[in-house]
Amino acid sequence: MSMRSLIILVSASLLVGAAPAKKPLTPNDIVAGSPASAWRTIDPDDLLVMDLANGGRVVIQLAPGFAPVHVANVKALAKGNYWDGATVYRLQDNYVAQWGLNESDRPWPAGVTAKPPAEYVRPLKGLQVKPLGFADPYAPGTGFSAGWPIAYSSKQGWANLAHCYGSVGVGRDLSPDTGTGGELYAVIGQAPRQLDRNIALIGRVIDGIDRLSSLPRGTEALGFYKDKAQYAPIARIRLASDMPHAELPAFEYMDTSGAVFASYVRLRANRKDAFYDRPAGGVDLCNVQVPVRKKG
Amino acid sequence: MSMRSLIILVSASLLVGAAPAKKPLTPNDIVAGSPASAWRTIDPDDLLVMDLANGGRVVIQLAPGFAPVHVANVKALAKGNYWDGATVYRLQDNYVAQWGLNESDRPWPAGVTAKPPAEYVRPLKGLQVKPLGFADPYAPGTGFSAGWPIAYSSKQGWANLAHCYGSVGVGRDLSPDTGTGGELYAVIGQAPRQLDRNIALIGRVIDGIDRLSSLPRGTEALGFYKDKAQYAPIARIRLASDMPHAELPAFEYMDTSGAVFASYVRLRANRKDAFYDRPAGGVDLCNVQVPVRKKG
Numbered sequence: 113m114s115m116r117s118l119i120i121l122v123s124a125s126l127l128v129g130a131a132p133a134k135k136p137l138t139p140n141d142i143v144a145g146s147p148a149s150a151w152r153t154i155d156p157d158d159l160l161v162m163d164l165a166n167g168g169r170v171v172i173q174l175a176p177g178f179a180p181v182h183v184a185n186v187k188a189l190a191k192g193n194y195w196d197g198a199t200v201y202r203l204q205d206n207y208v209a210q211w212g213l214n215e216s217d218r219p220w221p222a223g224v225t226a227k228p229p230a231e232y233v234r235p236l237k238g239l240q241v242k243p244l245g246f247a248d249p250y251a252p253g254t255g256f257s258a259g260w261p262i263a264y265s266s267k268q269g270w271a272n273l274a275h276c277y278g279s280v281g282v283g284r285d286l287s288p289d290t291g292t293g294g295e296l297y298a299v300i301g302q303a304p305r306q307l308d309r310n311i312a313l314i315g316r317v318i319d320g321i322d323r324l325s326s327l328p329r330g331t332e333a334l335g336f337y338k339d340k341a342q343y344a345p346i347a348r349i350r351l352a353s354d355m356p357h358a359e360l361p362a363f364e365y366m367d368t369s370g371a372v373f374a375s376y377v378r379l380r381a382n383r384k385d386a387f388y389d390r391p392a393g394g395v396d397l398c399n400v401q402v403p404v405r406k407k408g
Numbered sequence: 409m410s411m412r413s414l415i416i417l418v419s420a421s422l423l424v425g426a427a428p429a430k431k432p433l434t435p436n437d438i439v440a441g442s443p444a445s446a447w448r449t450i451d452p453d454d455l456l457v458m459d460l461a462n463g464g465r466v467v468i469q470l471a472p473g474f475a476p477v478h479v480a481n482v483k484a485l486a487k488g489n490y491w492d493g494a495t496v497y498r499l500q501d502n503y504v505a506q507w508g509l510n511e512s513d514r515p516w517p518a519g520v521t522a523k524p525p526a527e528y529v530r531p532l533k534g535l536q537v538k539p540l541g542f543a544d545p546y547a548p549g550t551g552f553s554a555g556w557p558i559a560y561s562s563k564q565g566w567a568n569l570a571h572c573y574g575s576v577g578v579g580r581d582l583s584p585d586t587g588t589g590g591e592l593y594a595v596i597g598q599a600p601r602q603l604d605r606n607i608a609l610i611g612r613v614i615d616g617i618d619r620l621s622s623l624p625r626g627t628e629a630l631g632f633y634k635d636k637a638q639y640a641p642i643a644r645i646r647l648a649s650d651m652p653h654a655e656l657p658a659f660e661y662m663d664t665s666g667a668v669f670a671s672y673v674r675l676r677a678n679r680k681d682a683f684y685d686r687p688a689g690g691v692d693l694c695n696v697q698v699p700v701r702k703k704g
Contacts, residue, residue: 205618206573232686247543249677249690277502277598286682302573302599302694306679309686322501322625329618381545383602386582390528390605394545396692398598 136384142376143366143403150372151364152259153407159352159361160190160315162211164200165345168323170298171352171361172280173404174315175260177239178273179231182282182312185224185293190351192221194294199343200327204335206301209324210283211346212294220292230290232309236264236271242369246381246394250274250305254397256368259404260316261397263308275299275307276398278317300325303398318363318404362407376403432680438672439662439699446668447660448555449703455648455657456486456611458507460496461641464619466594467648467657468576469700470611471556473535474569475527478578478608481520481589486647488517490590495639496623500631502597505620506579507642508590516588526586528605532560532567538665542677542690546570546601550693552664555700556612557693559604569609572599572694574617578608596621599694614659614700658703672699 160172176183189195195212202210220226241262243255251263254274264271273279279299284291290312298317317324327344330337337343352361366373380400382391456468472479485491491508498506516522537558539551547559550570560567569575575595580587586608594613613620623640626633633639648657662669676696678687 203622205621246545248545249542249692250688287685301597303692305692305695306676306684306688308688310679310684325501326499326622326624328622380602383606388602388606389583392546392602392604396545396599396601399601 135386137379138383138385139376139379142372142379146366146372150367150370151405152367154318154363154365154404156352156360156362157187158315159363160186160349161352161355161361162349163347164323165347169320170317170323171319171363172298172315173318173363173365175273175313177258178234178260179228179282179312179314181225181228182231182291182293182314185228186296186314187351188221188223189293190349191354192223194218194221194224195346195349198346198349199340200324200346201330201340201343202297202334202336203300203324203327203329205329207299207304207335208297209300209327210295210297211344212283212296214295216294220294224292226292228290228292228312230288231312233270233272236266236269239264239271240369241271242373244377244395244397244400246396248397250308256373256400256402259365259368259402261400261402263305263397270309272309273313274303274397275305275313276303276316277301277401278321279303279313280315280317281307282312282314284311298324303396305398318365319361319406363404364407366403368402373402376400431682433675434679434681435672435675438668438675442662442668446663446666447701448663450614450659450661450700452648452656452658453483454611455659456482456645457648457651457657458645459643460619461643465616466613466619467615467659468594468611469614469659469661471569471609473554474530474556475524475578475608475610477521477524478527478587478589478610481524482592482610483647484517484519485589486645487650488519490514490517490520491642491645494642494645495636496620496642497626497636497639498593498630498632499596499620499623499625501625503595503600503631504593505596505623506591506593506631507640508579508592510591512590516590520588522588524586524588524608526584527608529566529568532562532565535560535567536665537567538669540673540691540693540696542692544693546604552669552696552698555661555664555698557696557698559601559693566605568605570599570693571595571601571603571609572612573597573697574613575599575609576611576613577603578610580607594620599692601694614661615657615702659700660703662699664698669698672696 158174200211239257241255282291283295381395496507535553537551578587579591677691
């Protein structure tokens with residue numbers, strides 16, 4: 113095999129087998145070699161499962177600890193079949209995919225708070241954040257709490273979920289509207305951290321983000337599709353806990369407070385394996401990518 | 409129109425008209441209201457034009473000031489029709505699209521340096537970098553030079569092009585191979601800044617990145633397509649300066665050393681327009697997105 117036939121660009125997020133002895137470990141070696149005790153199961157009541165009509169499933173982990181009223185709305189919307197006939201109607205490159213009913217006056221199902229409070233930040237207290245320890249242009253501190261990427265201020269006592277690739281938030285009108293939860297977006301580009309503390313995040317895509325990110329981009333302003341024929345129809349959106357037991361999707365995330373995750377972060381910030389000559393000595397919060405995987 | 413019919417998530421990168429008086433300006437107001445003197449034309453000899461066989465054009469601005477031998481190679485490859493029959497053969501979500509001949513032993517055309525030096529950094533001296541002025545986890549300093557996002561160390565005297573969304577680099581094998589230029593990749597996700605100073609960047613996509621980012625993701629390791637039938641064929645790759653005069657694409661970028669760009673950056677870091685309540689007070693290098701547009 114010639115040199116040129118092997119030309120690759122090794123990804124930091126690929127799962128590879130454990131490296132042979134003496135070779136520097138990669139972050140993925142850490143994931144592959146981690147014990148079961150390094151992982152935490154995600155409650156199926158916090159999994160939102162979106163099936164696209166043309167095939168493909170998008171699984172979203174909800175974050176009730178950060179936007180409880182918005183997350184309760186999303187759960188009530190799922191249980192109330194609010195999204196029947198919903199579509200992905202907006203694809204803006206390097207920004208977001210957005211779905212829901214768009215221009216609709218369908219009434220809210222029971223249990224939905226039409227005008228939730230602005231759950232953009234929460235108290236830092238109680239989060240037990242593991243600091244990342246590297247500079248960030250958007251917040252005094254960053255780190256991880258129970259698997260989530262967090263920005264915070266120890267001095268002012270606030271914390272927020274960070275807008276990273278795959279983050280899911282609640283579309284809204286201009287401030288002070290906060291959105292109800294019927295229109296959701298997922299980040300499909302460079303982390304738009306300027307949205308932190310300005311909009312409610314309700315979770316993140318943990319499986320199937322490529323089903324959204326590979327959709328054609330909309331050509332209208334803000335990436336809306338020009339014709340409704342371009343909309344990607346959604347077959348259904350359910351909570352995993354409402355699915356038949358045999359179909360129940362199960363996921364786990366790496367415990368971000370443990371030593372295994374600390375090793376993973378250290379290697380993300382200091383790549384020394386065969387592809388890399390110059391470790392950065394740092395890593396961006398949104399480039400750490402907390403490991404999440406299917407269980408079993 | 410009901411509130412819900414207007415649910416939007418305003419993009420920082422949308423071009424909108426000049427705002428009415430008294431409303432806080434957006435970064436795009438700055439772009440829309442900028443004088444012609446705030447822009448610099450891109451030399452057509454530094455534009456690489458890739459036409460996909462299924463329609464769609466991807467335009468790449470080359471950066472000869474950062475990787476001169478690799479850029480000279482890319483120009484010689486284009487002139488030598490090296491990429492006849494090339495394809496996009498790798499799509500890894502939140503990472504890269506990669507194209508070229510993949511497994512081929514086609515000889516290099518005249519003028520190609522088969523083993524270029526490792527042009528991963530260059531001297532800071534001579535770049536006249538305009539510092540961004542916000543913290544960065546990957547380098548002591550960041551800023552802009554002639555329209556390019558730069559990471560640098562004043563103390564050690566080096567500078568490099570930063571890996572941002574749209575950056576184009578040279579695929580290579582494991583270190584110390586540097587790649588020749590026949591296999592190229594474009595970043596289609598969160599800025600993989602860990603690649604900075606470890607691989608040669610030769611430019612950035614300035615038009616048509618959505619033609620790459622919306623391609624289906626490959627399901628094999630590293631995002632390679634499983635079947636060759638999935639490859640996206642490339643009709644041709646040319647330098648703009650080799651195209652018929654009537655077809656010549658013309659682009660310009662905002663002068664990053666000027667006052668207009670400084671205003672743009674200030675607003676990117678401090679959104680105060682109607683959608684935003686809490687300005688971040690900072691912005692990531694790769695989230696600034698230097699304005700580039702078609703000319704005329």
